[in-house]
Amino acid sequence: MSTVAIIGLGIMGLPMAVNLVKAGHDVIGYNRSQDKTDQLVEAGGRGASSVADAVRNAEFIITMVPDSPDVEAVLTGEDGVLAHAQQGAYWIDASTIRPDVSTRLAAAAEESGLKALDAPVSGGEQGAIEATLSIMVGGAEGDFAAALPILEAVGKTIVHVGPAGSGQTVKAANQLIVAGTIQLVAEALVFLEAHRVDTAAAVKVLAGGLAGNRILDRKAEGMLARTFEPGFRVDLHHKDLGIVVAAAREAGVAIPLGAHTAQLMGSLRAQGHGSLDHSALLLLVEQLSGIAPTDPSSR
Known part of the structure; x- marks a missing residue:
């Protein structure tokens, strides 16, 4: 099983994190409001005090935040993923953002030694709870194959749709x-x-x-x-x-x-x-x- 960091434990992120715990993964969550992190801990996950703390030892990093500026801040900020993730980690952005921003951030991640996939999801809160999400994934085929076991813990229909930005x-x-x-x-x-x-x-x-x-x-x-x-x-x-x-x-x-x-x-x-x-x-x-x-x- 893998160590998975999840940044953003909202309506979609929290049930996704819980399903990863149920699948046997070591899940570390970070959210701006502590109550969501507490709910993950109650479900068997671990809580982090910052993005840096969450991603430092993670093999897979999932971001699930509201908009393009939020993803960029989490990725490139002083406390962010690029500054603190280990080389070779997989960054999976499950947020829904602009395709051009997704492509640009994927290139920045690759330059920093990370493997990037854009993997937005569809199915709503119920789909997240039931682990039946539809996931459309952009990025390299080899990276998709490596991340598939993680995605299978939260989704049902998971399809590689092309290079970076295609998922968005x-x-x-x-x-x-x-x-x-x-x-x-x-x-x-x-x-x-x-x-x-x-x-x-x-x-x-x-x-x-x-x-x-x-x-x-x-x-x-x-x-x-x-x-x-x-x-x-x-x-x-x-x-x-x-x-x-x-x-x-x-x-x-x-x-x-x-x-x-x-x-x-x-x-x-x-x-x-x-x-x-x-x-x-x-x-x-x-x-x-x-x-x-x-x-x-x-x-």
Whole structure:
């Protein structure tokens, strides 16, 4: 078994760390808030007081932090990975960041004697808890093969998609599809409710046909109940759609529906809903339809 450092023990990082412990690895976690580190220790892992302390003796280093500047700070800061990791260690960035930043940081890591993989994940909090994440991995094929046992402890569908930065590009496409699907599911549910259809029955039959998708499976129940406990926050999906729009512009690719969905996500966030689950796009559909939010039990 390997010594694995995890930097960032949030909604996704903590359950990933716990699953690595369950797989028998020696897991050292660092998080800015101590309570998350304490939860890892309770699960059998070890806590670190700093990034440097976490990575010093690690064979594999996983970063799971919110955005491109956060990854860069963790990697290149005075207390960071490049300054304190041992030569030959594998750095696996599971964050979702800009592909160009990912490529640049991978080159910096390689120059410092580390082996870099960008390995963003999809599946939300539940996927992280169940170790069923989909992981899209960019980097050298040999490094991917070496890191595969670590990734298999946290994910189910794990695919090498190309050189450095490719994982982030595929994740951007993933976030484009997910946001668009959530928006369409939200519109469908509001449409069904307006016609006073038995929405639970409607979701069941829709999920069994060509309209079936993971959003219906995992999110529709909470959307109908108007419970938006964050499995993936609006704030983060807003950030990810910014990555998508910028990358599409750079490539000269038109994404009209994606760009419109990005605006809707941004509007939802601007109205103060950034901490809700991204399925809260339903609230915006109601607002645009002139429907006042009501207790779903009254429908």
